[in-house]
Amino acid sequence: MRVQHTAHPLSSFPVYSCAFLSNDELVLGGGGGQSRSGVKNKLRLYKVASHTSIEQLNELELDKGEDLPMSMAAWPATKQLVCGINSAEEALRAGANQNCRRFAVKDNTLTFETSTSTLTVDPEDDDFQKVTVISPDGAFVVVAGKRDMTLLQFPSLEPVADTVHLEKGEIYDAAFSPTHLVLVTTVNLLVYTLPAPKPEGSSEKAAGKQRASALELVQTVDRPELPGKDAGSSFRAAKFHPQNPNVLYTVINTVPPRTRTKHSPRKAFICKWDTSKWKVTKTRQVSDKGLTCFDVSANGKFVAYGTGDYTLGILDTQALAPLLTILKAHELPPTIVRFNPTSDMLVSGSADNTIRLVSVPENLAAASWSSWIIVIVTLLVILFAILAQQMHQATY
Incomplete structure (x- = not known):
């Protein structure tokens, strides 16, 4: 099945974060960072009519000296989004970094x-x-830098638990189930119990202060053993299955072993976990380069990823079977990949000033399996024809 997709150039706008506010409203975050490149740091709102059509509706330029929006999560019900944006250098030196910011879209x-x-x-x-991730019920948002993670009330942004500080490893992602928060570090998965929702009718600020305490760590999950030889591996991302909290998908990148002649390829794996036992049930190697971004569709059918060799791919969530591969989707490694709420469109973005929109048919998985069946049947027909010819020649 031919899947339709289109690349869209964005003038002087390296893309580093994105979120859908609805099926056809997309917010992109990007820019040149705090360097003096002359590329402005901005949020942009787009109308996405199809994979071929995007229209910029609005643009919000950040203050001079501030960083670009490096992470983003949206809550479509209220058209609000939370972004990670470092303050200008002067504020950083004063210890006044307003890094976690809430925005809203009103009247485009x-x-x-x-x-x-x-x-x-x-x-x-x-x-x-x-890291910026909103919980499935919209009650919490987790934000994190390299070694510090904070759980906040959403939308108030009041802290509901003490900041978690890592003594080893580095934070790369976080994922919510209805009852737990999984913090993804390079060395392990840290599983915390979510606190109770704020008391009904209490003020946001009072509720936040009342519940600020240490999160309860209930599980530490080590990196699994992967096929092949490597010099080490690290977790890079995780997403729960949206309909089954007992299923978690993780990205693991490996470090190639050193040899006297050459370096082995750096492999990337997607693992499917049964979280009731914290056991890996399926593993799929998807690249000889590290994965750079990752998402799971809201309908629970698809896993999407981007790799260091500029590839964009989609797997099915059941068997982790490949459904779509787009080579050279960008000129630089993808920085973001995200499904829209109805799971019929996928966007990828890159620092190469482009996004790619992919139309995702609902029957993509069935169509892909049909294609494989046709290939297998064709090969069997050819094989039987060769065998029949050999038998005929042997007879004479």
């Missing part, structure tokens, strides 16, 4: 609403809010 216009500080960043360091 992006507006700033509020912000809070969860990361103290040294200007000489490269730390930033790389």
Whole structure:
């Protein structure tokens, strides 16, 4: 089955984050960062009519000296989004980094609403809010830098638990189930119990202060053993199956072993876990380069990923079987990949100033299996024809 997809150039706009506010409303975050490149840091709102048609509706330029939006999560019900944006260098030196910011879209216009500080960043360091994830019920948002994670109330952005600080490893992602929060670090998965929702009728600020306490760590999950030889591996991302909280998908990148002649390829794996036992049930190697971004569709059918060799791919969630591969989807490694709420469109973005929109048919998995069946049947027909010819020649 031929899947339709189109690349869209964005003038002077390297893309690093994105979120869908509805099936056809897309917010992109990007820019040149805090470097003096001359590329402005912005949020942009687009109308996405199809894989071939996008229309910019609004643009919000950030203040001079501030960083670009490096991570983003949206809550479509209220058209609000939370972004990770470091403050300007002067504020960082004063310890006043308003890195976690809430925006809203009203009348096709992006507006700033509020912000809070969860990361103290040294200007000489490269730390930033790389993780921003809203819980499935919209009650919480988790934000994290390299070693510090904070759970906040959404939409108030009031802290509901003490900040978790890592002594080893680095944070790369986080994922919510209805009852737990999984913090993805390079060395393990840390599983925390979610606190109870805020009391009905209480003020947001009072409720946040009342519940601020240490999160309960209930499980530490080590990296699984992977096929082949490698010099080590690290978790990079995780997503729960949207309809089954006992299923978790993780991305694991491996470090190639050193040899005297050459380096082995750096492999990337997607693993499917049974979280009732914390056991891997399926593993799929998807690339000889590291995975750079990852998402699971809201209908629970598809896993999408981008790799360091500029490839964009889709797997089915049951067997992790390949359904679609787009080579050279970008000129630089994809930085983001995201399904829209109805799972019929996929967007990928890159620092190469482009996004790619992919139309995802609902029967993509069935069509892909049909294609494989046709190939297998064709090969069997050819094989039987060869055998018949050989038998005929042997007879004479």
